[in-house]
Amino acid sequence: MKTLRTAVGLTALSLLVPALAACGDDEPTLVIYNAQHEQLLDELAPAFEKETGIKVELRNGSDLELSNQLVQEGDASKADVFLTENSPAMSQVEAAGLFDELPSDVLDQIPANYRPTSGLWTGFVARSTVLVYNTDDVEESELPASILDLADSAWDGRICFSPTGADFQAIVAGILELEGEDATLDWLEGIKANGTTYDGNNVVLESVNSGNCEVGIVYHYYWARDRAESGDVSDHSAQYYFGNQDPGAFLSVSGAGVLASSDMKKEAEEFVDFLVSEKGQQIIADSYALEYPLNPAVSLDDDGVKPFDELQPPQVNVSDLDSQAVVDLMTEVGFL
Amino acid sequence: MLLVVGLAVATLTLVPLGYVIATTADLGRQEAVDFLWRPRIGELLWNTVRLLIAGVAASTVLGVAGAWVVERTDVPGRGWWHGVLCAPLAVPAFVNGYGWISTTHAVQSFPGAVMVVTLSYYPLVYLPTVAALRRLDPAVEEVATSLGRSGWSVFTRVTLPAVSPAVLGGALLVGLHLLAEYGALQLLNYPTLTTAILQQYATVFNGPEATLLALVLVTFCLLLLGIEALLRGHRRRARVGSGAGGQPVRIRLGRYQLPVLAALTAVACWALVVPIGALLRWLIRGTSTHVDLAELFDAAGTTLLLALLGGLTATVVAVPVVWLAVRHRGLLTTAIERSVYTASAMPGIVIALALVTVSIRTFPSLYQTVVVLLVGYTILFLPRAVVSVRSTFELVPPGLEEVARNLGCGGLGVARRVTLPLVLPGLAAATALVSLAVATELTATLLLAPLGTDTLATQFWSDASAIEYGAAAPYALALILLSIPSTWILGSLSVRNSK
Numbered sequence: 001m002k003t004l005r006t007a008v009g010l011t012a013l014s015l016l017v018p019a020l021a022a023c024g025d026d027e028p029t030l031v032i033y034n035a036q037h038e039q040l041l042d043e044l045a046p047a048f049e050k051e052t053g054i055k056v057e058l059r060n061g062s063d064l065e066l067s068n069q070l071v072q073e074g075d076a077s078k079a080d081v082f083l084t085e086n087s088p089a090m091s092q093v094e095a096a097g098l099f100d101e102l103p104s105d106v107l108d109q110i111p112a113n114y115r116p117t118s119g120l121w122t123g124f125v126a127r128s129t130v131l132v133y134n135t136d137d138v139e140e141s142e143l144p145a146s147i148l149d150l151a152d153s154a155w156d157g158r159i160c161f162s163p164t165g166a167d168f169q170a171i172v173a174g175i176l177e178l179e180g181e182d183a184t185l186d187w188l189e190g191i192k193a194n195g196t197t198y199d200g201n202n203v204v205l206e207s208v209n210s211g212n213c214e215v216g217i218v219y220h221y222y223w224a225r226d227r228a229e230s231g232d233v234s235d236h237s238a239q240y241y242f243g244n245q246d247p248g249a250f251l252s253v254s255g256a257g258v259l260a261s262s263d264m265k266k267e268a269e270e271f272v273d274f275l276v277s278e279k280g281q282q283i284i285a286d287s288y289a290l291e292y293p294l295n296p297a298v299s300l301d302d303d304g305v306k307p308f309d310e311l312q313p314p315q316v317n318v319s320d321l322d323s324q325a326v327v328d329l330m331t332e333v334g335f336l
Numbered sequence: 337m338l339l340v341v342g343l344a345v346a347t348l349t350l351v352p353l354g355y356v357i358a359t360t361a362d363l364g365r366q367e368a369v370d371f372l373w374r375p376r377i378g379e380l381l382w383n384t385v386r387l388l389i390a391g392v393a394a395s396t397v398l399g400v401a402g403a404w405v406v407e408r409t410d411v412p413g414r415g416w417w418h419g420v421l422c423a424p425l426a427v428p429a430f431v432n433g434y435g436w437i438s439t440t441h442a443v444q445s446f447p448g449a450v451m452v453v454t455l456s457y458y459p460l461v462y463l464p465t466v467a468a469l470r471r472l473d474p475a476v477e478e479v480a481t482s483l484g485r486s487g488w489s490v491f492t493r494v495t496l497p498a499v500s501p502a503v504l505g506g507a508l509l510v511g512l513h514l515l516a517e518y519g520a521l522q523l524l525n526y527p528t529l530t531t532a533i534l535q536q537y538a539t540v541f542n543g544p545e546a547t548l549l550a551l552v553l554v555t556f557c558l559l560l561l562g563i564e565a566l567l568r569g570h571r572r573r574a575r576v577g578s579g580a581g582g583q584p585v586r587i588r589l590g591r592y593q594l595p596v597l598a599a600l601t602a603v604a605c606w607a608l609v610v611p612i613g614a615l616l617r618w619l620i621r622g623t624s625t626h627v628d629l630a631e632l633f634d635a636a637g638t639t640l641l642l643a644l645l646g647g648l649t650a651t652v653v654a655v656p657v658v659w660l661a662v663r664h665r666g667l668l669t670t671a672i673e674r675s676v677y678t679a680s681a682m683p684g685i686v687i688a689l690a691l692v693t694v695s696i697r698t699f700p701s702l703y704q705t706v707v708v709l710l711v712g713y714t715i716l717f718l719p720r721a722v723v724s725v726r727s728t729f730e731l732v733p734p735g736l737e738e739v740a741r742n743l744g745c746g747g748l749g750v751a752r753r754v755t756l757p758l759v760l761p762g763l764a765a766a767t768a769l770v771s772l773a774v775a776t777e778l779t780a781t782l783l784l785a786p787l788g789t790d791t792l793a794t795q796f797w798s799d800a801s802a803i804e805y806g807a808a809a810p811y812a813l814a815l816i817l818l819s820i821p822s823t824w825i826l827g828s829l830s831v832r833n834s835k
Contacts, residue, residue, distance in 0.1 A: 164535035
């Protein structure tokens with residue numbers, strides 16, 4: 001009897017909760033599946049709401065969680081906009097035919113090599129591959145000119161990296177495009193033999209800083225953010241940028257796209273437009289994200305980070321990155 | 337009628353398994369074999385198996401030893417130690433891992449992984465064991481002693497067999513959690529099948545390969561269930577009288593008192609002081625420490641509500657399943673009870689994607705509402721409820737109900753006036769235990785919750801993965817604070833006198 005009553009009450013309650021959550025916003029909301037760091041949107045989304053009067057709701061997750069979810073949802077998805085940290089997840093959703101082409105006045109604000117030729121999505125910020133090294137164990141002059149050298153036996157037992165994140169996969173995709181399959185396979189096997197693998201770039205950073213490992217492969221903002229945070233895991237380390245269009249200077253692009261199934265396409269395009277506009281990019285540049293804005297009118301200004309125009313990244317177009325081949329290679333080597 | 341409900345529950349909990357099998361079927365037989373027959377998979381299997389064995393063994397030893405010390409020895413401050421031994425339940429495994437990793441790197445190893453998961457999960461053995469020891473009629477042990485058995489022999493020949501269902505149920509839960517554990521092991525850099533599944537999903541759209549690994553996990557789960565059933569046997573546990581009551585004769589620790597106290601203190605330090613200390617350190621040192629109280633309270637409120645709803649739902653769903661398994665013992669009802677375990681051995685992302693796929697096609701209006709989220713929680717954590725409910729249901733003698741019926745009580749009347757009061761503690765324990773798990777759940781919440789739902793766990797991960805440790809710390813601390821009531825309920829229920 002009591003169980004029955006509880007059950008009835010519970011059903012009523014569970015029906016009530018979504019109703020409560022939906023209370024008060026009769027106006028339609030733009031739904032953004034956001035795999036970028038929430039902190040990046042903390043100021044951007046309210047600024048957009050203020051400027052356009054369009055309400056924004058975020059569903060946060062990681063790149064592949066959300067791209068997998070979008071593919072499963074298909075046309076029934078409630079998402080209007082998709083934002084990622086790296087481009088492979090964008091390519092996955094693009095390959096599933098779920099994006100709608102972006103208007104050219106949105107695309108034109110971002111240089112052509114940071115967006116796919118299809119025009120189905122655009123890059124909006126980028127992160128640079130770097131080495132983070134323990135300053136007690138290694139001199140900067142010892143560091144290699146090319147990331148490919150890390151596969152040499154000279155680095156045996158001295159390097160670490162996080163092969164299983166979307167970040168590393170993007171770096172390998174860059175190497176694959178520049179150096180070809182055989183060289184990539186050799187490199188992967190070499191660093192596997194030389195290094196320790198961790199799960200997560202923040203773990204790599206921490207291990208380098210504590211001297212557990214001398215040199216780590218990460219993106220530039222991990223170290224820079226910790227400098228800005230407490231310095232707890234960056235006070236015994238520094239970071240090193242490759243140059244000369246080396247594969248190690250690869251820039252990975254964070255993407256933004258509008259879902260074809262969106263019933264608020266105009267507003268969604270407005271959001272992406274705001275994201276790549278000078279105003280939106282300036283908000284990103286000023287935020288905690290420490291990622292490079294891609295609109296040439298805006299630059300990232302931070303002591304811990306090398307200026308964007310001093311980077312010498314290899315020329316790789318995002319649509320040329322082949323994530324399936326990367327996964328096959330990484331599986332073959334035994335990282336996955 | 338009850339059977340229909342039970343079958344419905346079983347069907348629901350088998351949805352993820354169906355999804356996993358259907359997705360894996362996309363993979364050709366040869367492809368599947370090639371994928372599984374690799375050194376990497378061997379390494380993952382070996383890691384999973386040895387963590388499973390060592391983790392379950394260590395949790396069982398620690399849980400049983402702790403319970404025995406508290407219930408059967410004259411250790412000073414027993415009530416206090418009982419509270420301390422329950423308390424790690426309030427510290428989520430990933431917070432514990434995070435505390436340890438920021439203290440020493442030595443834990444990034446097999447022994448380190450075993451230690452951290454043991455410190456996080458042994459209360460799942462400790463609690464039911466304390467409860468069982470408390471309920472055990474001390475006269476049984478006294479008789480054995482008077483017949484000339486030594487203390488150790490009484491423990492192994494009399495006490496342990498009597499409390500074994502409780503120990504086994506707890507050990508089974510620990511095993512399932514170890515199979516599905518991700519957060520802590522990721523931090524500890526200990527790759528298992530589950531971390532590999534997450535990595536498959538994190539690397540590219542690798543549906544079939546990821547679900548293939550999930551199938552391997554389900555196999556492990558079936559193995560665990562088989563072992564547990566084998567060890568459990570078919571003994572009847574119910575007793576009508578409450579026994580002689582009275583205090584059991586407590587073993588004098590004598591010169592062992594100091595070592596025992598030292599061991600208890602070590603457990604308390606390792607399981608509580610280390611993680612909480614790390615959080616406090618981040619809270620003080622991190623520059624991103626800007627406690628947005630409104631956001632924090634918001635997330636805490638949502639977490640509390642979801643945890644409560646999840647706990648109640650899972651408990652209500654567990655009742656018919658357990659009732660069938662205990663009172664209508666048979667092949668079908670046992671199969672129903674066992675089926676609820678399969679999903680819990682798989683990581684949350686698999687369950688969540690299964691529900692995404694199924695619910696958006698069959699009940700699009702329920703998709704991303706609390707209803708589907710609660711279904712997800714229920715599927716994930718039903719075993720916690722089933723184990724708790726079962727441990728009390730088994731103790732209700734059918735005779736009592738028959739007597740009530742003979743005295744003219746109707747079916748519902750019997751349930752309300754006889755059975756319910758007897759099993760109420762089990763129901764409360766089930767709700768509390770599931771609530772604790774729901775509060776720390778991450779992936780299913782991210783994928784299935786209504787838009788704009790922020791819980792303490794999602795906020796913690798969002799900040800921690802962005803290296804805003806200072807900002808993440810308050811959420812973890814709030815999570816611990818919020819878990820204290822449930823832990824307290826569990827702690828006091830377990831030593832409640834069933835007289």
